[in-house]
Amino acid sequence: MKKELFALTIVLLIFVAFPASLFAYQAWRTNTSFGFAQDDVRVIALTANVPNNGGWSPDTIRVNLGERVRLRISSPDVVHGFEIPALGIQVAEILPGHVAEVEFAVSRVGKFPFACTRWCSVDHWRMRGSIKVIDPNNPNPLPQSFAPPLYQQLKIDIDALHPATNVPTQRPSATRGTLLSPVIADDLRVNSPSDVFAKLRTNDALKTNSDSQLWDAIAFAWKQSAGDDAIARGQKLFARDCAACHGESGKGDGPAGRNLPGLAAMQSDNHQMLEIKRGPADFTDAPKMLGASDVLLQGKIIRGGMGTGMPEWRTLYTDQNMWDVISYLRSFVFEYK
Ligand code: HEC
Ligand SMILES: [Cu+2]
Incomplete structure (x- = not known):
């Protein structure tokens, strides 16, 4: 009886406790709800829907300064495009049923708007979002001032x-x-x-x-x-x-x-x-x-x-x-x- 209990404990350790601790470690390391670390790259899933079906999801992406980011962009409906003009990032085509990937490092703090670049529907131009780059050591920098137009x-x-x-x-x-x-x-x-x-x-x-x-x-x-x-x-x-x-x-x-x-x-x-x-x-x-x-x-x-x-x-x-x-x-x- 005791032997059986011992064996069961070992089995539980191998199949439950060990994987669970690994998973917890991963989650702790990346400290995020939607990403997980892989070769120090933060992988973020981004979904492109036409605006009256929700547009970008998520439409606000937060990353830390210096982090490498890999966006995995998928489209459930029609062909979309993706661009972060201020960072020079572009994905020409996001085909329905495919995942388009783009990877980049963020070396500037700020809020960088992104947008769809294809006329996916009449409301296409509303399809905008932004990526917020935060410096964890200085999370509240002074607001940037812009010259008036x-x-x-x-x-x-x-x-x-x-x-x-x-x-x-x-x-x-x-x-x-x-x-x-x-x-x-x-x-x-x-x-x-x-x-x-x-x-x-x-x-x-x-x-x-x-x-x-x-x-x-x-x-x-x-x-x-x-x-x-x-x-x-x-x-x-x-x-x-x-x-x-x-x-x-x-x-x-x-x-x-x-x-x-x-x-x-x-x-x-x-x-x-x-x-x-x-x-x-x-x-x-x-x-x-x-x-x-x-x-x-x-x-x-x-x-x-x-x-x-x-x-x-x-x-x-x-x-x-x-x-x-x-x-x-x-x-x-x-x-x-
Ligand atoms: C969603 C539709 C839409 C899109 C997309 C759009 N516009 Fe317009 N635009 C309008 C409407 C509506 C007006 C207002 C009509 C007017 O001013 O006579 C307008 C007015 C303008 C005016 C003012 C003209 C004037 O003399 O007062 C300019 C300039 C202009 N648009 C340029 C652009 C440029 C450049 C782009 C692309 C980067 C663009 N528009 C994209 C709908 C649009
Ligand atoms: Cu679009």
């Missing part, structure tokens, strides 16, 4: 309507503009093309040039200051992030923009909300686009169009992404190839 520094009211005061009669062409290259001293970034035109028109040295020639010169100045590479990068971003609403050809006719509330402007004299137009902005609308400076457009893209359905991109876009996409937006009015 240019439109705030320059006190530009981005909600005011901004019609151009001058509009060309034919599409301005950067190619034709090379024939005439007046020095365009104005910073095209801060001034709208229409303001730049007005200044050129009062320049005595350009008296003999036609309006069309001046517009062509402005188109040329835009192409020169933006650069072909930036315009090409902007085109890719536009196709990925904006075309579903604003339309491939910029006309504001993308499928995901159909049921958006669109623009309502505050009428300043009686403070009434005035419905101007429904749906996403039409970038081929010359009076509207030529009346907007780059800084104004940047303000809209950074902040989003409060209540119109235009998402904010400040948290996802780097400065370069921002200027690249704005450069490309100009091509809907300026001919350049």
Whole structure:
């Protein structure tokens, strides 16, 4: 009888207590609810669902500074993409039924937004989350301070309507503009093309040039200051992030923009909300686009169009992404190839 009890104890030790202690050790070592250590890599399972089915799960990921992280991303529904722009991490495709893996080390404290990069559903752009990197030795660092965006520094009211005061009669062409290259001293970034035109028109040295020639010169100045590479990068971003609403050809006719509330402007004299137009902005609308400076457009893209359905991109876009996409937006009015 005693022998049997002894044998049973041994069996219990081998099959229950030993594995249990190993498991407890693992759990203690990684101190996390959803990960376990493997060659000092923290493995995190991330599920991608279309936004009205929950979006990213989890949508907030916490990791420690210096840790290696392996994300195992799976999608139960459709094809998604994944990007953490600030960390330069990308997974082009997460196919349904497959697990896509990406591994990286985090060497910076902060909160880094991530997003889906495929138009997985009408609400795709809502599919965002963030990864929080914490330094365990300094868990509450002072909040980072950011310079306010240019439109705030320059006190530009981005909600005011901004019609151009001058509009060309034919599409301005950067190619034709090379024939005439007046020095365009104005910073095209801060001034709208229409303001730049007005200044050129009062320049005595350009008296003999036609309006069309001046517009062509402005188109040329835009192409020169933006650069072909930036315009090409902007085109890719536009196709990925904006075309579903604003339309491939910029006309504001993308499928995901159909049921958006669109623009309502505050009428300043009686403070009434005035419905101007429904749906996403039409970038081929010359009076509207030529009346907007780059800084104004940047303000809209950074902040989003409060209540119109235009998402904010400040948290996802780097400065370069921002200027690249704005450069490309100009091509809907300026001919350049
Ligand atoms: C979910 C749909 C949607 C997506 C995606 C979207 N937009 Fe918009 N956008 C809108 C709506 C709606 C408006 C408001 C209509 C307006 O301002 O005339 C708008 C307005 C704008 C405006 C303001 C135009 C003006 O002159 O006032 C800019 C600039 C703009 N979007 C750029 C972008 C860029 C760049 C992207 C991609 C990075 C983008 N949008 C993605 C829906 C969208
Ligand atoms: Cu998506």
